[in-house]
Amino acid sequence: MTQTLKLSVRVFVDDTIALGPGKLSLLESIADNGSISAAARAMGMSYARAWRLVDDMNRCFKTPLVITASGGKHGGGARVTDEGRQMLSVYREMQARVREAAADGYARIQPLLREHTED
16 A cells, blocks of 8 residues: 555634635636536535535635626526635645645655555
8 A cells, every 4th residue: 555645725714614625626616617506516516515615715705706697598607706716826836835845744754654454
C-alpha cells in the first residue's frame, strides 16, 4: 500500500464553512453548468443541499459568489460572480501553499508509517 498525504483547507466564518473543497467543487460546477440544479446533478448532490451550500457561501462574503436568475421565458440559471472566480483562484493557491509547506514534514513522517497488509 502506498501512503499518501491528503490535506484539506477550510475557511470558517463563525461556525460556517465559507470555503472548502466541496464548496469550491460546487462553484466550479456552477461555472461549468450555468445553474445550481445542473451543477448539483453533475456532482450527484441534491438541489436542496447545493442551494444550502451556495446560500452559506453567499452569506459569508460581503459580495455574493453566486448569483441566480429566476426561470421564465429565457430560463433561469446561476453564475459565479467575479468575486466567486477570484475565490476559486485564491483557494487553489492556498491549497498549493499548504501542500508545499507540509511536504517536508510528510517526508519525515512517511518512513515511520506502517505498510498496509491484507488480512
